[in-house]
Amino acid sequence: MRISELAQASGVAVATIKYYLREGLLPAGRATSATQAAYDDSHLQRLRLVRSLVEVGGLPLAKVRAVLDVLEDPGPDPYAAVASALAALPPYVSNEPPHRRATEALDAIGLAHEPDSPAVAQLEAALVGLEAAGRPLDAGALGRYAEQIAVIAQREVASVERDRDSAAPDQLADVVQDVVLGTILVEPVLLALRRLTHAALFRERHPQADGG
Known part of the structure; x- marks a missing residue:
């Protein structure tokens, strides 16, 4: 899935996902081009975990x-x-x-x-x-x-x-x-x-x- 789809599935804003990526809290996705990457269910699960730790x-x-x-x-x-x-x-x-x-x-x-x-x-x-x-x-x-x-x-x-x-x-x-x-x-x-x-x-x- 693209980062926009990851954001929709997780309820986390794209800007926040990019921040988590920069901070190393979320593993990098698989590069599909020079500016885009693909993400899978493991990223979604990690993102939900990080969101729970931070927000809840x-x-x-x-x-x-x-x-x-x-x-x-x-x-x-x-x-x-x-x-x-x-x-x-x-x-x-x-x-x-x-x-x-x-x-x-x-x-x-x-x-x-x-x-x-x-x-x-x-x-x-x-x-x-x-x-x-x-x-x-x-x-x-x-x-x-x-x-x-x-x-x-x-x-x-x-x-x-x-x-x-x-x-x-x-x-x-x-x-x-x-x-x-x-x-x-x-x-x-x-x-x-x-x-x-x-x-x-x-x-x-x-x-x-x-x-x-």
Whole structure:
């Protein structure tokens, strides 16, 4: 397909596609003349991935490259590949250990973790923010959240492993992409559902507020 057709199929403007090509986020097409190139489904899939990372995930280009680098060369270890890709996702906080609050809380609820994981730093920043607002979250409350999140996470991991063999070298990049896209695209859904459920529960428990 021509670049105009690629733009139509992906919903990404031609100018943006050319920018991604210049930045190396999208592989060059097959040259058909001195000024034109042909693109295929692999370009369309890569473009949709980049668009999700940039527009939905809010990743800066340097972090997009980090995810793409993992996809290009995931290495032999599925855990390391997924961890490297997820490390590129926001929020971006200082990752200078030790993260005392987060580490103690995770140890208290028995959740296995790597001390230098960006997610531990993100949890530390969140716990510090709660304390600063006068709303500290103790290990018991964190554990109750973790129990509910574990149900969702187990279902998601099982789905990825069912659809793809995470140990197969030729499928590892697809597994990483599934996990990254699942994280980026589903987290906004979870946030929206949480807020809608809060509103529905308050409406149910305080019906006199309806209609003023």
